[in-house]
Amino acid sequence: DGSLITVINYTSNTGFIINGNDGSLGDADELIIVGTDDADAFVVQDADTVDVTGIFTVDFSNFALVTLGGRAGLDSFAVNPGNPQVIIDGGVPEGSLQSSGDLLSVVTGGAPFSLVLGPEGDQGTFTVEGQNPISFDHLEALEVDGVLYTLPDLQEPNDSLAGASVLGSIPHLTIRDLTIHTTQVGTTNDDYFEITARDSGAVLVNISFQRDGVPGNLALGELGLEVLDGAGNVVATGAATSLGAQAAIPVVSQERYYVRVFSADNDPNIYTLEIENVAAPTPTAVGLHPAYDTGRDGTDRITNADDPVLLIQAWLSDFAAKGIPVLTAAQAAAGTPGVAVEVLVNGVSAGFADPFGSSNNVFAFTMPAGLLASGLPGGYTGDPTAHGWMNFVSAAVRIFDPQVSQATAARELGVPTAITYDPNLPDATAITLALNPASDSATPGDGITNVTLPTFSGAAEAGAIVRLYANNQLVGQAVAGSDLSDGVAGNGLGAWSIVGQPLSDGSYTFAVTAEDVAGNVTDILGSPTVVLTIDAAPPQIPTIDLQDADDTGRSALDQVTIGDPTQGAGVVDVGVTGEVGTTAVIKDGEVVIETFVFAAPFETRTLNLAEGAHPLTVEVTDAAGNFRQSEQLLVTVDFTAPAAAAMALGPYSDSGVPGDGVTSVAAPAFSGLSEANALVRLYVDDGSGPVLAGWTLAHSDESDGNP
Structure with missing residues (x-):
């Protein structure tokens, strides 16, 4: 009826035979066997025998339940196939399974089994298929078929896709002490984990475990790793590493993926799972x-x-x-x-x-x-x-x-x-080209200059490189200014100015191209042109000379004259030489008195000069503006007769009574005053008319003592 029958003190006994006395297992008879305070070894041999190694053996019958109780010490409990329902209390020490302490060892005979743990860490029920359950408490170790059993982890049950452990969308996650365990010798479970990608990028999965390389020993098995898509399709298989296995896949944010961990050799093992979601980088x-x-x-x-x-x-x-x-x-x-x-x-x-x-x-x-x-x-x-x-x-x-x-x-x-x-060429029709006025010497616009570094200016697309060519040879370049630089807003054109390279004398055709900032270049054949002759060589030196026929007076070389005797007082002819085609001016000092163009290398020009000295020069300028000047010709015009000379008989020629007009000197000398430097002629008139008797030159102005 379940009441206590007796208590047997086994310390002085070595064997017992106990019968429940009712001839059946239909009641709740319970056999309780309690160990000592030392390390006891309990062995449930079969459904009728319990052996406490080294102490006693109990053969029993008609008991539905056998309770084994350890006390102090590290006790062990072994249960073989065909066992009755067994309840085991390991006693002290107290801890958690698979730590140091009391041990339960179960022999399955290769049959499937199940293990339900809890509610505490050292409690549970172990059931071999077709056998009675074994309940335990205060046990710290569990062996199955002689090997320390790998316990299910706290994520269990997660043996299927539908039962996967949901890990959420954490950028980095590490879970330790996960296990792949057995439910039958040679059979292990799978672990499934569901993750949701937080960031689009990559998910890196690593499992870390120890391996012994010995299949079938129910320990330190080789673990495999797979990554599955949301529908359960395998999309990546882990590669073995020295520490375990790893896999990586590209992932899209908020998409679900699964991780499957399994035993590759059907041996259990303990592992650490690490999952990292790495965001794809942003291009820099x-x-x-x-x-x-x-x-x-x-x-x-x-x-x-x-x-x-x-x-x-x-x-x-x-x-x-x-x-x-x-x-x-x-x-x-x-x-x-x-x-x-x-x-x-x-x-x-x-x-x-x-x-x-x-x-x-x-x-x-x-x-x-x-x-x-x-x-x-x-x-x-x-x-x-x-x-x-x-x-x-x-x-x-x-x-x-x-x-x-x-x-x-x-x-x-x-x-x-x-x-x-920008594939568009600058507008060639809007490009302008002109010679700067400062570079256009002599007559503006005549296409001739003496400037060997001529400056050109114009307009082109704003910001464009303008290149200047002379006879198709590059001679300079500049950048067109901003849109406003040409004085017109909104037309897209800018002003430019280029000083060309030094050029030798000759004829040139100038043209430009424009290159915009994108590298589009206009065709030089579509450029406006300027034809320009550069002539920097000066003309030949001109000369001026008074015609000999007009150089009157005592010398035809002293440039002193009264004028052309045939044309009148002060009118003189001068001979001038110069380069044909040059423009000549005759100056009297700084006053231009005659302008003409040389039609021949030598020309005679008639001048009307007043009395006095005239510093005459000829200046010539060619079409390019090159200039030359002659040496000065000093012409003195004097058409006024000198005042009558005063004369007297020289004292040394007046013999006898001085001043009586009578002398014995046959060749008398006379002296007097006249215009300085004048030619003084002495005439004698004996009644038949004047006869030249002699001549002399009057001395300078100072010679009369009255400068």
């Missing part, structure tokens, strides 16, 4: 390939190429090192699982870039033809697209996950780069 730079950054500046991101190559920097080498495929443009277009660099123009996808080189950090993208012409037009009122189109080009890393029903997403856009596409 987008730029034009230098070969396509046309124009004067290789860094201004202005091009006239319709299909330029872009270079994008995105640090994907770390992803590649972790096993995430870095895709080519073709692979990305085909949806191959991995990561790719996507290029966007004005916010719209333009395609995918290819890895540039082997670093997986730089990528190249060829812009589809015609795409850049859809950007923001740039020009002026008269031509809104004269300067092309500006486009915002950016890049992002796009993820293609490996699910059968694939998901894809792009991470953050990198900072956009403004790229201007």
Whole structure:
């Protein structure tokens, strides 16, 4: 009836035979066997025998329940197949399973079994299929078929996709003391974990465990790793490492994925699970390939190429090192699982870039033809697209996950780069070219100058490089100013001015080309032209001379004259020489008294001069403005007769009574006063008319003592 029958003190006994006395197991008879305070070894041999090793053996019958109680000491309890229902209390010490303390060892005979733990860490029920359950408490170790049993972990039950442990969307997660355990010799469970990607990028899964390389010993088994998509399809298989196994897949934010951990050799093991969700990096730079950054500046991101190559920097080498495929443009277009660099123009996808080189950090993208012409037009009122189109080009890393029903997403856009596409030539019809007035010597507009460094100016597209050519040879260049520099706002033109290189004398045709900032250059054949002759050689030195016939007076070489005797007083003829075609002026001092053009190398010019001295010069200027001057010719005109001379007989010629007009000197001498430097002639008249008797020159002005 369940009441206590007796208590047997076994310390002085070695064997017992106990019968429940009712001939059946239909009641609740219970056999309780309690050990000592030492380390006792209990063995349930079968359904009728319990042995306390070294102390006694109990054979029993008609008991539905056997309770074994350990006390102090490290006790062990062994249960063989065919056991009755057994309840075991290990006593002290108290701890948790698979630690140091009391041991339960169960022999399954290869049959399936189950283990239910709890509620405390050293409690549970172990049941071999077809056998009575074994309940235990205060046990610190459990062996199954002679091997320390690998316990189910706290994530159990998670043996199926439907029962997977939900880990959420944590960027980094580590769970220790997970187990792959057995439910039958040679059979192990699987562990499933559900994760939700927080960031589009990669999920890295690592399991760490110890392996012994001995299959079938029920310990330190080889564990395998798989990653599954949301539908349960295997999308990645872990690769063995020295520490365990690892797998990596590209993932899309908010998509579900599963991790499966299993035994590859049906041996149990303990492992640590580490899951890391790494966000794809943001591209750090987008730029034009230098070969396509046309124009004067290789860094201004202005091009006239319709299909330029872009270079994008995105640090994907770390992803590649972790096993995430870095895709080519073709692979990305085909949806191959991995990561790719996507290029966007004005916010719209333009395609995918290819890895540039082997670093997986730089990528190249060829812009589809015609795409850049859809950007923001740039020009002026008269031509809104004269300067092309500006486009915002950016890049992002796009993820293609490996699910059968694939998901894809792009991470953050990198900072956009403004790229201007300008295929338009500067307007050649708007280009002007003119010789600066300061460089147009002599007659303006005659196409002749003596300036060997002529300056040209005009207008062209604002900001364009204007190149000046002389007879198709480059002689100078400048940059056209801003739109306002030509004095007209909104016409897109700027003023320019170029001082050419030194040029030798000759005839030149000047023309210009204009190159805009994108490198578009106008054809020189469409340029306005200026034909210019450069003549910097001075004309021959002119001369001036008084004609001998007009050089009157006592000398034909003293340039003193009364004038041409045939033309009148003060009228003289001068002979001048000079280069044919030059313009000559005759100056009297600084006063121009005659202007003419040399029609022949020698010309006679008639001058009407007043009395007095005249410093005459000839100055000639050729068509280019080159100038030469003659030496001075001092001509003195004197057509006024001198005053009558005063004369007297020289005292030494007046013999006898002085002043009586009678002398004995046959050749008398006379003296007197007359105009300085005048030729004085002495005449004698004996009644038949004056006869020249002699002549002399009057001395200088000071000679009479009255300067």
